[in-house]
Amino acid sequence: MEDEIKDDKGKFQDKHLFQIMMRRVGQPKLFPTPEGLSHKALEYFQWCLETKNKITFAGLRLFVGFSRENWSAYKRDYGEEYSDVIFNIEQLLEAEWESKLGWAGSTQGAIFWLKNKAGWKDEITQNQMVTTAIQPQVINTPTPLAGSEEDVK
Numbered sequence: 001m002e003d004e005i006k007d008d009k010g011k012f013q014d015k016h017l018f019q020i021m022m023r024r025v026g027q028p029k030l031f032p033t034p035e036g037l038s039h040k041a042l043e044y045f046q047w048c049l050e051t052k053n054k055i056t057f058a059g060l061r062l063f064v065g066f067s068r069e070n071w072s073a074y075k076r077d078y079g080e081e082y083s084d085v086i087f088n089i090e091q092l093l094e095a096e097w098e099s100k101l102g103w104a105g106s107t108q109g110a111i112f113w114l115k116n117k118a119g120w121k122d123e124i125t126q127n128q129m130v131t132t133a134i135q136p137q138v139i140n141t142p143t144p145l146a147g148s149e150e151d152v153k
Contacts, residue, residue, distance in 0.1 A: 029078070030065055034085040037074075040064050041089045055096045060089070 031037040044063040048055045061071055074082050094117070101109035114120040 030070070034082045037064065037082065038085045038088070041085075041092075045092065055093065057093055060093065 031040065041060060041064060044060050045055060047053070047063070048059070053059070061068065066074070071086075075086055097109075098113060101113055115122070
């Protein structure tokens with residue numbers, strides 16, 4: 001089987017997964033400048049408006065040519081250079097979805113957003129009264145001393 005995936009020189013054939021992965025290693029940035037990423041994202045938003053497609057984060061990444069990992073890498077590795085553009089793109093996506101929170105009179109979208117983006121949470125608080133049983137204690141009563149007045153009478 002190994003012979004099928006390697007050529008005469010012992011290298012992986014073009015269509016093999018390892019060969020495809022090797023092409024991605026050390027590849028230059030897909031967008032050398034933040035402006036390039038910004039323009040491509042705006043093209044996506046315009047395309048969605050023209051074709052009446054819904055704007056989604058996954059759709060944006062597909063249009064731009066990013067995987068979820070690529071997006072995270074640009075935020076992490078090129079943060080300072082690309083931070084404003086990525087922040088603005090994410091804000092546009094968030095604004096789009098916030099505007100649709102009340103679809104068809106439903107509050108589910110608003111609840112979802114409040115829990116996941118605004119930090120709200122469902123909590124049930126129960127106050128339980130802790131009662132402790134009081135054990136009666138037998139107190140020894142003092143016995144009269146010998147020679148007391150009661151003994152004399």
